[in-house]
Amino acid sequence: MSSNLLKGNAVIGQSGGPTAVINQSLVGVIEGLAGSLCINKVLGARHAVSGIIKNDFIELQDIPQDRLDRLAQTPSAALGSSRDKPDAEYCKKIFDVFAKQNVRYFFYIGGNDSSDTCRIVNELAKKENYELRCFHVPKTIDNDLVNNDHTPGFPSAAKFVAQAFIGDNLDNRALPGIKINIIMGRHAGFLTAASMLARQHDDDGPHLIYVPEVAFDIEKFKADVADVYSRLGRCLIAVSEGIHDENGTSIMTTLAAEVEKDAHGNVQLSGTGALGDYLSTLLKDHLGKDTRVRADTFGYLQRCFAGCVSQTDAHEARLAGRTAAELALAGEHDGSIAIQRISNSPYEVEYKRIELSDVAAKTQTLDPKYIMHGNDIDASFRDYLAPLVGELPVVESLRTH
Numbered sequence: 377m378s379s380n381l382l383k384g385n386a387v388i389g390q391s392g393g394p395t396a397v398i399n400q401s402l403v404g405v406i407e408g409l410a411g412s413l414c415i416n417k418v419l420g421a422r423h424a425v426s427g428i429i430k431n432d433f434i435e436l437q438d439i440p441q442d443r444l445d446r447l448a449q450t451p452s453a454a455l456g457s458s459r460d461k462p463d464a465e466y467c468k469k470i471f472d473v474f475a476k477q478n479v480r481y482f483f484y485i486g487g488n489d490s491s492d493t494c495r496i497v498n499e500l501a502k503k504e505n506y507e508l509r510c511f512h513v514p515k516t517i518d519n520d521l522v523n524n525d526h527t528p529g530f531p532s533a534a535k536f537v538a539q540a541f542i543g544d545n546l547d548n549r550a551l552p553g554i555k556i557n558i559i560m561g562r563h564a565g566f567l568t569a570a571s572m573l574a575r576q577h578d579d580d581g582p583h584l585i586y587v588p589e590v591a592f593d594i595e596k597f598k599a600d601v602a603d604v605y606s607r608l609g610r611c612l613i614a615v616s617e618g619i620h621d622e623n624g625t626s627i628m629t630t631l632a633a634e635v636e637k638d639a640h641g642n643v644q645l646s647g648t649g650a651l652g653d654y655l656s657t658l659l660k661d662h663l664g665k666d667t668r669v670r671a672d673t674f675g676y677l678q679r680c681f682a683g684c685v686s687q688t689d690a691h692e693a694r695l696a697g698r699t700a701a702e703l704a705l706a707g708e709h710d711g712s713i714a715i716q717r718i719s720n721s722p723y724e725v726e727y728k729r730i731e732l733s734d735v736a737a738k739t740q741t742l743d744p745k746y747i748m749h750g751n752d753i754d755a756s757f758r759d760y761l762a763p764l765v766g767e768l769p770v771v772e773s774l775r776t777h
Contacts (some may be wrong), residue, residue, distance in 0.1 A: 425460050
């Protein structure tokens with residue numbers, strides 16, 4: 377660890393999909409840097425890396441605490457975000473701006489691609505013998521960052537999914553039929569699995585849950601639904617947008633000749649109801665055209681829904697940002713902040729610095745022990761998830777069976 381007396385400016389950026397608590401992390405970094413004699417200006421990059429290369433910054437160091445507190449409780453990315461995926465040439469432009477602006481501290485709040493950007497910029501700085509302290513602050517509703525028990529943003533999105541299914545289950549009970557809900561999750565099924573928290577009675581939905589960690593078999597899907605429907609007279613289903621066949625081909629890519637892709641080369645899965653419509657048609661063809669089948673795509677609503685913020689999530693997101701700032705000021709050169717659980721009863725976590733290369737461009741997936749028969753999530757997942765989500769509405773019904 378080098379001397380902590382590295383003087384210069386700090387830059388903070390927010391990247392990727394916004395979340396309900398990403399501003400908590402932003403405020404955490406600002407608070408962690410406050411009062412330091414090493415920091416001249418705290419600069420917020422408008423729209424992440426795209427703002428950095430345009431020298432588009434806003435000063436953050438003099439914002440009053442009451443305004444910071446309100447900002448922290450506000451969903452979405454206050455600085456604006458970006459889907460740019462910087463390559464080495466792009467990162468060189470970032471580094472050149474930092475060198476000209478005497479930026480010595482860089483905090484990037486985002487997912488695994490954001491940590492990779494941090495890593496590349498950090499390596500460029502080392503190559504040029506320019507001391508730059510680069511820290512990745514974790515964020516993603518997908519919960520797919522390795523070496524983390526969970527990631528800020530996920531618990532609040534999981535709470536939204538669970539509460540949406542509580543309501544949808546009651547709707548489905550009142551007007552029985554088949555209901556499909558498509559949930560975010562390209563490679564990791566954590567968010568889709570969170571729907572199981574909606575179950576408060578034995579016959580509550582979701583009755584079937586499909587995650588991308590296992591291959592999706594269309595014939596098995598039709599048989600699964602037919603079985604539940606024949607027994608209960610209704611069926612509520614949770615499906616990850618990232619489901620794929622046995623060859624690893626996303627079901628979504630089979631639905632269109634030309635599939636839109638983002639800057640990361642990922643097929644666009646959200647923002648379309650195509651998958652839900654496709655699965656609905658399959659079931660109508662299988663069970664009869666008169667069968668009541670409906671589908672909704674939760675889409676972007678899951679990310680920043682203001683009414684479903686997990687207090688655990690908000691608290692941990694802020695501390696993750698503050699921890700990054702404190703480590704940088706203490707002399708750590710770089711790293712990613714990992715949240716690791718040390719106790720489940722009582723629930724307790726610790727914040728650890730891990731290497732950028734340990735998290736960059738890697739994906740954590742749902743543990744196979746939680747996946748049952750390829751169409752359900754084991755009850756033990758509740759022990760992992762409940763402390764993160766917090767209290768959920770308790771409902772009652774006048775069931776006759």
